[in-house]
Amino acid sequence: MLAVQKSQPEHGLTLAEVPRPAPGPGEVLIEVEACGICGSDVHVYEWTSGYEWMTPLMPLTVGHEFAGTVVEAAPDVAFPEIGQRVTVWPSISCGACPACREGQPENCERKVTLGLTRHGAFATHVAAPAASCFALPDSVDSELASLTEPLCVSARAVETGEVRLGHSVVVLGAGMIGLGIALMARRAGAAKVIVVGKDDSVRLACARRLGFAATVDLAEEELAAAVTRLAGGKVDRVFEATGVAASVTDGLSVLRRGGILVAAGIHSRPVSVDLTALVRGKHQLRGSHGALRSTWATVLKLLAESGEEFRPLISHRVGLADTIEGFRLSLTKEASKVVVRPQQS
CATH class of the missing domain: 3.40.50.720 (NAD(P)-binding Rossmann-like Domain)
Known part of the structure; x- marks a missing residue:
């Protein structure tokens, strides 16, 4: 499949053909329908100071603000079901550190983040933990759902x-x-x-x-x-x-x-x-950094009730092959929000 990756510790990103992932235990495979370009993604693209920890993980598929449809699930996954439309909390907590044990996974000391420390969603498909998935209300389309994380x-x-x-x-x-x-x-x-x-x-x-x-x-x-x-x-x-x-x-x-x-x-x-x-x-x-699980539920309810209030945030929509142009638009402030549509030709 086609993916947008950080392949070198320097300015820029690359388009690459990579193997389509398979869901591991407790995971689902999601066909990505919309993925927003985040300010953090732009920092990675520019290779600004503070992201050096990504170097040993390269090449890494970026992208963490996304929504799509579950197309495959590991045998141990009951939810979400195949065919379920979802968005995903990209921060994956370890479940064992003091913060996690105290019921504060948002403060996990060993968190893994889709698109930053494991392969993300600027691709046609992405594997993600089932526990990180949120079902989308019927009234929330994929591009609106891609705004959930920011x-x-x-x-x-x-x-x-x-x-x-x-x-x-x-x-x-x-x-x-x-x-x-x-x-x-x-x-x-x-x-x-x-x-x-x-x-x-x-x-x-x-x-x-x-x-x-x-x-x-x-x-x-x-x-x-x-x-x-x-x-x-x-x-x-x-x-x-x-x-x-x-x-x-x-x-x-x-x-x-x-x-x-x-x-x-x-x-x-x-x-x-x-x-x-x-x-x-x-x-x-x-x-302030990130959010709480309760915040996700609140924002999804808000999008279900008043989604059109937020749609003007999106100024540009590009196909996956044009993602680099989307980064240029973001970097030069020619866009308020660029949403990548991987299934768009």
């Missing part, structure tokens, strides 16, 4: 930030996670959500299509001035979803006393924080 990441970030009714929120980063955070913050009751990008006209336009009138392009306006203009002062919550180190300190500068900044971006460089200012401002700096 929307879960966004929803968990908003939970971590404790967004409340009436809060003012700044979201730094207009990519998929940032836009997802904006959507989830609005659903949590935020009265004002400001979406911020830099040289990001396409994705900020997507934010406006999603109903966020307050957008800022830092190529045109300084952050503090824009937040004062749009919010009348500093804000209750800031979410950092850029992966740019300076955005953390910039975000803290527009956070009201006692406010919370949630960092959800993956950073290739260390961040310097003025701890004296943080202490005097009674700020809290929190990290």
Whole structure:
């Protein structure tokens, strides 16, 4: 089968013909119908610092935001059944570490991740643990279902930030996670959500299509001035979803006393924080990564009830052979979200 792989510890990905996988014990084989290009995938494509641990695993098929149909199952699998449409939680916990024993598999110390530490879903088929599969509601098609994982990441970030009714929120980063955070913050009751990008006209336009009138392009306006203009002062919550180190300190500068900044971006460089200012401002700096099993159930219910609200996030759809072009679109900010359709010719 055709697959998109990281084959060398350098910039780029390759298209390769590889054997179709077979499901192992407790696993199913899924025919992939839609797989989104994630910000983490783009980091792997660029080969930014922080992904060196992938080197001994190469060549590795990437892709972890996906949905499809079960076409084969190991003999010990009762659910999902063959023919079941599913999406998959890509983080596979070990079941034995202290976090797993305490019922916190999302904090597993030895987790394996589809598309990052074992073969993923930029391919026609992928093998995955049956226990990681979630059945799709009939009203949720595959491309909407491929948004489940990033929307879960966004929803968990908003939970971590404790967004409340009436809060003012700044979201730094207009990519998929940032836009997802904006959507989830609005659903949590935020009265004002400001979406911020830099040289990001396409994705900020997507934010406006999603109903966020307050957008800022830092190529045109300084952050503090824009937040004062749009919010009348500093804000209750800031979410950092850029992966740019300076955005953390910039975000803290527009956070009201006692406010919370949630960092959800993956950073290739260390961040310097003025701890004296943080202490005097009674700020809290929190990290959010991944989600909970309960988050997956909540997001799937949300997609079943209001899926069309989220479809404008998807700007481009490409076939598997054109996945590299999809990465280019993502890297150059010409796309808000690219979904790869492996069965599309």
